[in-house]
Amino acid sequence: xxxxxxxxxxxxxxxxxxxxxxxxxxxxxxxxxxxxxxxxxxxxxxxxxxxxxxxxxxxxxxxxxxxxxxxxxxxxxxxxxxxxxxxxxxxxxxxxxxxxxxxxxxxxxxxxxxxxxxxxxxxxxxxxxxxxxxxxxxxxxxxxxxxxxxxxxxxxxxxxxxxxxxxxxxxxxxxxxxxxxxxxxxxxxxxxxxxxxxxxxxxxxxxxxxxxxxxxxxxxxxxxxxxxxxxxxxxxxxxxxxxxxxx
Amino acid sequence: xxxxxxxxxxxxxxxxxxxxxxxxxxxxxxxxxxxxxxxxxxxxxxxxxxxxxxxxxxxxxxxxxxxxxxxxxxxxxxxxxxxxxxxxxxxxxxxxxxxxxxxxxxxxxxxxxxxxxxxxxxxxxxxxxxxxxxxxxxxxxxxxxxxxxxxxxxxxxxxxxxxxxxxxxxxxxxxxxxxxxxxxxxxxxxxxxxxxxxxxxxxxxxxxxxxxxxxxx
Numbered sequence: 001x002x003x004x005x006x007x008x009x010x011x012x013x014x015x016x017x018x019x020x021x022x023x024x025x026x027x028x029x030x031x032x033x034x035x036x037x038x039x040x041x042x043x044x045x046x047x048x049x050x051x052x053x054x055x056x057x058x059x060x061x062x063x064x065x066x067x068x069x070x071x072x073x074x075x076x077x078x079x080x081x082x083x084x085x086x087x088x089x090x091x092x093x094x095x096x097x098x099x100x101x102x103x104x105x106x107x108x109x110x111x112x113x114x115x116x117x118x119x120x121x122x123x124x125x126x127x128x129x130x131x132x133x134x135x136x137x138x139x140x141x142x143x144x145x146x147x148x149x150x151x152x153x154x155x156x157x158x159x160x161x162x163x164x165x166x167x168x169x170x171x172x173x174x175x176x177x178x179x180x181x182x183x184x185x186x187x188x189x190x191x192x193x194x195x196x197x198x199x200x201x202x203x204x205x206x207x208x209x210x211x212x213x214x215x216x217x218x219x220x221x222x223x224x225x226x227x228x229x230x231x232x233x234x235x236x237x238x239x240x241x242x243x244x245x246x247x
Numbered sequence: 248x249x250x251x252x253x254x255x256x257x258x259x260x261x262x263x264x265x266x267x268x269x270x271x272x273x274x275x276x277x278x279x280x281x282x283x284x285x286x287x288x289x290x291x292x293x294x295x296x297x298x299x300x301x302x303x304x305x306x307x308x309x310x311x312x313x314x315x316x317x318x319x320x321x322x323x324x325x326x327x328x329x330x331x332x333x334x335x336x337x338x339x340x341x342x343x344x345x346x347x348x349x350x351x352x353x354x355x356x357x358x359x360x361x362x363x364x365x366x367x368x369x370x371x372x373x374x375x376x377x378x379x380x381x382x383x384x385x386x387x388x389x390x391x392x393x394x395x396x397x398x399x400x401x402x403x404x405x406x407x408x409x410x411x412x413x414x415x416x417x418x419x420x421x422x423x424x425x426x427x428x429x430x431x432x433x434x435x436x437x438x439x440x441x442x443x444x445x446x447x448x449x450x451x452x453x454x455x456x457x458x459x460x461x462x463x464x
Binding site for chain 2: 052054076077078080081083084085087089091092093094095104105108109110153154157
């Protein structure tokens with residue numbers, strides 16, 4: 001039986017009176033790549049943020065390996081060592097070099113050996129095509145390079161799952177490909193991921209399962225072939241239509 | 248201009264300058280510590296302490312240093328607390344400087360984007376680690392110009408110390424003018440003494456600002 005990494009049960013999230021997510025239940029199995037798609041403002045990013053406790057939830061539960069993810073609790077620090085997260089705006093720390101950015105969590109949080117972390121940093125930077133950039137500062141890198149470095153920063157903690165929140169949304173078109181290629185490689189190597197993206201071709205190529213969110217609820221769920229080639233719901237059909245330019 | 252007067256009396260200025268620098272430095276260092284503590288209580292929105300800090304800041308910033316010094320030097324003895332001129336000068340400067348430093352340091356903390364903190368949180372860093380490794384280094388860089396301005400402002404404010412009989416530079420100048428009517432020479436030496444103290448500090452602050460800004464922080 002597959003190992004469940006994250007289990008979400010009846011998640012309810014609202015900001016004031018504004019309901020963002022309604023009764024969402026999902027479980028993520030080890031090695032699975034789930035792509036969340038949906039119109040802007042449908043709650044995709046908020047959902048990802050709930051998974052690692054960046055947002056409080058008003059109902060339901062999120063668990064990682066059975067441990068509850070509780071917003072604002074001390075236990076989060078430990079849980080977050082098992083969840084990598086990559087943001088749209090990279091959010092590397094500008095006063096640290098790329099190597100220092102990457103080594104911060106393994107050295108200070110996981111208390112790993114400095115030499116071992118240094119070696120792994122260089123290995124991972126090489127893997128994403130950033131060999132030689134270890135001593136650069138983030139402002140010396142292009143958007144695509146920064147995002148690849150941010151991916152390495154989440155990989156080095158050896159998380160059980162990586163959450164990727166519209167990681168190409170802020171990039172120039174020519175840099176999108178280099179970042180998505182890294183994510184595709186990770187998927188091939190069996191990394192468990194939950195991805196929010198607007199890149200439909202990429203979603204189709206990388207996903208094991210596609211979840212379509214609209215109005216804060218799961219409208220449709222299926223394999224990429226099922227979803228993209230034969231969507232069942234009218235809302236999904238309408239949404240996919242916005243990505244085609246033929247009459 | 249009587250050069251003999253200057254050569255005869257400049258040692259008095261040297262002695263007073265040392266006193267100004269020592270009391271000023273102690274006052275500024277303590278101001279920075281008080282300012283940091285106040286900024287942290289406001290940044291982390293610590294209940295009760297935060298309110299006390301806000302009241303202190305308003306009281307301190309909206310009353311002149313000379314009034315604060317008079318309160319310490321002439322007011323407190325009525326309550327049985329007698330402080331030396333030096334202690335009054337240092338405490339007064341700290342009381343005033345703490346609030347200015349607090350505002351500057353807090354604005355440094357607040358300049359760090361929420362996304363940076365969330366990025367650190369998602370790496371599993373604790374609140375203390377986020378402050379130490381992510382917020383503080385960049386906040387220090389952001390706050391440095393305002394902190395530098397405070398340092399220079401507070402050093403200049405020490406000229407009020409003479410009001411509580413502290414034999415600082417201003418005190419000596421006023422004394423010499425009173426005794427010898429040597430207004431030009433005494434004021435010239437006063438201006439030069441302040442420049443000798445403050446100019447290098449001003450330059451040092453600029454160098455520090457540039458260093459802290461390294462890496463585009």
